[in-house]
Amino acid sequence: MLYxxxxxxxxxxxxxxxxxxxxxxxxxxxxxxxxxxxVHGTSELAFTGAAAGLVVDDNPVGGALIGALxxxxxxxxxxxxxxxxxxxxxVILAFGLGVGVLLLGYYHGFATAATNILFGNIxxxxxxxxxxxxxxxxxxxxxxAIVYRPLLFASVDADVATARGVPVRxxxxxFLIVLALTVTAAAQVVGTLLVLSLAITPAAAAQRWSxxxxxxxxxxxxxxxxxxxxxxxxxxxxxxxxxxxxVTSISFGIYxxxxxxxxxxxxxxxxxxxxxxxxx
Amino acid sequence: xxxVTMRGAxxxxxxxxLFDGLDLDIAPGEFLAVLGPNGAGKTTMLRILLGLTRLSxxxxxxxxxxxRRGSHDVGYxxxxxxxxxxxxxxxxxxxxxxxxGHRRGLPxxxxxxxxxxxAAIRSVGAQSYADAPxxxxxxxxxxxxxxxxxxxxxxxxxxxxxxxxxxxxxHQHAVSELIDARRRDAGTAVVFVTHEIxxxxxxxxxxxxxxxxRWAVGTPEEVLTSAGLSELYGTEIDVVNVRGRIIVVGSDExxxxxxxxHHHHHHDHHDDGHQHHGAGSH
Numbered sequence: 198m199l200y201x202x203x204x205x206x207x208x209x210x211x212x213x214x215x216x217x218x219x220x221x222x223x224x225x226x227x228x229x230x231x232x233x234x235x236v237h238g239t240s241e242l243a244f245t246g247a248a249a250g251l252v253v254d255d256n257p258v259g260g261a262l263i264g265a266l267x268x269x270x271x272x273x274x275x276x277x278x279x280x281x282x283x284x285x286x287x288v289i290l291a292f293g294l295g296v297g298v299l300l301l302g303y304y305h306g307f308a309t310a311a312t313n314i315l316f317g318n319i320x321x322x323x324x325x326x327x328x329x330x331x332x333x334x335x336x337x338x339x340x341x342a343i344v345y346r347p348l349l350f351a352s353v354d355a356d357v358a359t360a361r362g363v364p365v366r367x368x369x370x371x372f373l374i375v376l377a378l379t380v381t382a383a384a385q386v387v388g389t390l391l392v393l394s395l396a397i398t399p400a401a402a403a404q405r406w407s408x409x410x411x412x413x414x415x416x417x418x419x420x421x422x423x424x425x426x427x428x429x430x431x432x433x434x435x436x437x438x439x440x441x442x443x444v445t446s447i448s449f450g451i452y453x454x455x456x457x458x459x460x461x462x463x464x465x466x467x468x469x470x471x472x473x474x475x476x477x
Numbered sequence: 478x479x480x481v482t483m484r485g486a487x488x489x490x491x492x493x494x495l496f497d498g499l500d501l502d503i504a505p506g507e508f509l510a511v512l513g514p515n516g517a518g519k520t521t522m523l524r525i526l527l528g529l530t531r532l533s534x535x536x537x538x539x540x541x542x543x544x545r546r547g548s549h550d551v552g553y554x555x556x557x558x559x560x561x562x563x564x565x566x567x568x569x570x571x572x573x574x575x576x577x578g579h580r581r582g583l584p585x586x587x588x589x590x591x592x593x594x595x596a597a598i599r600s601v602g603a604q605s606y607a608d609a610p611x612x613x614x615x616x617x618x619x620x621x622x623x624x625x626x627x628x629x630x631x632x633x634x635x636x637x638x639x640x641x642x643x644x645x646x647x648h649q650h651a652v653s654e655l656i657d658a659r660r661r662d663a664g665t666a667v668v669f670v671t672h673e674i675x676x677x678x679x680x681x682x683x684x685x686x687x688x689x690x691r692w693a694v695g696t697p698e699e700v701l702t703s704a705g706l707s708e709l710y711g712t713e714i715d716v717v718n719v720r721g722r723i724i725v726v727g728s729d730e731x732x733x734x735x736x737x738x739h740h741h742h743h744h745d746h747h748d749d750g751h752q753h754h755g756a757g758s759h
Contacts, residue, residue: 225565343581350578353566353611356555357626360527362547363579404565408610411584413565 200433208322209429209440215334216386217395217425219379221418222341224400225410226372229352233397235272235373238286240380240392242268245297247314247389251304257314258326261384265377268293273370317388317441319429326385333382337375344371349410386425387441394445395421402452405459424448478541480505480633480666481526485535488521494690495521499535501685501694503634505664508657508680510671510697513687519670522687523636526551526668540633547579552627552665554637554656557620557644560612568607568614568622572597575626597625601655617648624655634666635659641676649676656680674701675722697723 200206227236246264247257254260271289275282304310313321322330341348351358351365359365383392399420403413428444435443479502486499495518503509511519524530525537528544537543539550552575560566573586573594586594598607601621606614611622620640627635635656641649657680660667669677674684674697684700686693688709693700700706701723706714715726 229564342583346577346582346584347579349566349570349584350574353560353564354571354574357553357574357623358578359529360553360555361575361579362528362545404563408565408567408608410565410570 205320205322206429206433208324208327209319209433210426212319212322212327212330213386213425213429214422215330216379216383217421218418219334219337220383220392220395221399221421222338222414223372223376223379224396224417224421225403225413226348226352227376227396228400228404229349230372232376233393234283234286236376236380236396237393238272238290239265239268239377240384240389241290242293243377243381243384244314244389245293245300247384248297248300248304251306251310251314252300255306257310258329258381258385261314261389262378262381264293265381266374269373269377270370273373313388314384315388315390316439317384317386317391319386319440320432322385330382330385333378337378337382340371340375344368348372387444391441391445394448395425398448398452399424402455402459405455420448420451424451479503480507480540481668482538482541483535484537486525486532486537487534488518488525488530489533496687496692497690499692503666503668505633505666506660508660508667508669508677508682509685510669510674510677510681510683511685511687512671512674514689515672517687517689519687520638522685523553523638523668523670526634526636527553549630550633552630552632552635554620554623554627554635554640556639556642557616557623560619562610562612564610564612566611568603568609568611568618569594569598571611571622572607572625572629575629593629597629598622600628600659601625615648616644617651620644620648620652621655624652624659628659628665631663632665634668637667637669637671639671640669641671641673646676653677653680678721678723701725 227233243261243265246267247261249264250256250258250260268289272282272286275285309318347358347363348368348371350361351363351368355365379396380389380392383395387394400413400417402420403416406416407413424444424447427447428440428442431443431447432438432440481501481503483499483501486501487497488495489497511522513519521530525532526539526544528546528548539548542550544551570584573584573590575597576590576593577584598604601624603618603621603625606618607622611619614622623640637656640656641652644652653676656667656669659665669681671677674681678697681697683695684693684697686700686706686709689711691709691711693705693709701716703714703716706716706725710727713727717724717726
């Protein structure tokens with residue numbers, strides 16, 4: 198592991214950790230709010246934004262961020278109904294990808310730039326990019342720490358949360374913007390196509406172990422860290438295989454293990470329906 | 478002193494009047510059922526008391542203050558609904574939301590908060606399943622936890638929006654008993670919106686009946702009569718008492734069903750438009 202003293206490897210591990218923490222943190226909310234497809238849509242359109250950024254300013258990250266934020270606002274405006282929202286995301290996503298491909302046709306820089314956007318380029322993180330990732334990571338963690346409890350309430354039970362004075366709609370927008378920031382950052386590590394492996398899979402795996410929301414958040418962050426850092430280290434060791442392959446494989450492996458071994462197959466306490474009938 | 482006071486309360490959306498000039502006092506520990514067809518304003522009534530909707534005209538006060546969002550003066554019990562089996566929320570977390578779910582920050586419980594959650598869970602007899610995922614509980618178990626959630630802030634009025642819907646008879650009975658016990662022990666007033674009076678008939682003190690801009694308030698015996706409801710609906714309604722159950726024939730939620738009754742009914746609605754104060758009070 199002599200690469201570990203190299204700046205590119207250190208940058209990669211720091212960037213990977215930042216992305217893992219933010220993805221692991223928002224993951225359970227994505228799952229609870231049924232927004233997996235919205236994450237996918239946001240990341241695909243971050244690709245379109247990145248392609249535009251490349252063509253206009255040779256700045257894929259800035260473009261990706263703008264693309265993701267625009268999509269987040271549009272999804273928010275589409276409102277709450279999941280089915281309607283998902284079909285609209287599908288429509289925008291298909292068109293956005295086409296535009297992205299068109300834009301890349303106009304790009305005359307390095308050919309790898311396109312695959313880097315789609316599949317990630319964690320070993321090419323510059324000082325500036327790392328600084329941007331740190332800023333995004335801190336912003337996401339701070340915002341999530343502030344809104345965590347009311348957002349959980351609103352995600353689980355929007356009607357009662359509204360009745361209790363929680364600004365459900367406003368929180369929905371806040372979460373979409375946090376999602377856009379996170380997805381943009383994650384795309385640097387695993388690429389826009391594979392963002393789900395850090396934003397969904399660890400959370401889905403964590404849910405198999407506990408029904409306690411805080412424990413699920415902690416496990417989700419832990420699993421994401423394991424996948425991201427493990428994937429980067431494995432890639433450094435192998436030197437030929439891209440880190441995205443390892444990150445997604447480890448993430449999927451954790452999910453499979455959780456699915457099989459996780460204790461949450463049934464409720465722990467026995468049913469007591471009989472008692473309710475008896476004291477009725 | 479009443480918990481809820483309404484004076485000249487009027488609610489309308491454009492030309493559509495839900496109720497007009499409603500005067501109502503709800504005493505501590507009183508059980509008020511809110512009845513009426515779909516769209517008559519039952520849910521709007523709850524939204525007004527929750528501080529989510531404002532009256533068009535008139536005054537409403539809870540404990541002497543205008544209703545405001547997130548107030549601990551009111552507790553809210555919604556309809557039972559299905560949760561995903563995988564949802565990472567325990568019954569305990571659901572109850573806890575009633576205490577501080579609207580507050581910023583991370584949900585780290587302190588000892589005092591945990592003690593209150595435990596007490597609320599005990600008060601509804603939900604200890605054995607409070608730590609199970611909410612998605613794996615039966616409808617009756619969920620509703621018990623909902624009541625614990627609504628009562629944990631020690632409200633002076635409990636607002637219930639069809640909480641028995643989709644529960645089987647035994648659970649309907651158990652949940653109603655729980656609400657009744659609370660209002661007797663703690664003097665919590667109950668405003669219970671329902672389209673089906675029978676499961677709660679033994680507990681109800683008074684009924685507020687809303688129909689197409691008209692309203693009536695009184696004991697079930699006073700309001701739920703053929704003459705009273707016929708006047709309220711402006712069409713012929715029969716109230717039949719079968720072995721302690723009250724059956725309303727002809728109201729069919731939104732419109733009378735008899736063939737030929739439609740034209741007559743339409744005519745009545747036209748009249749309603751010109752007599753906003755035609756609401757009768759028993």
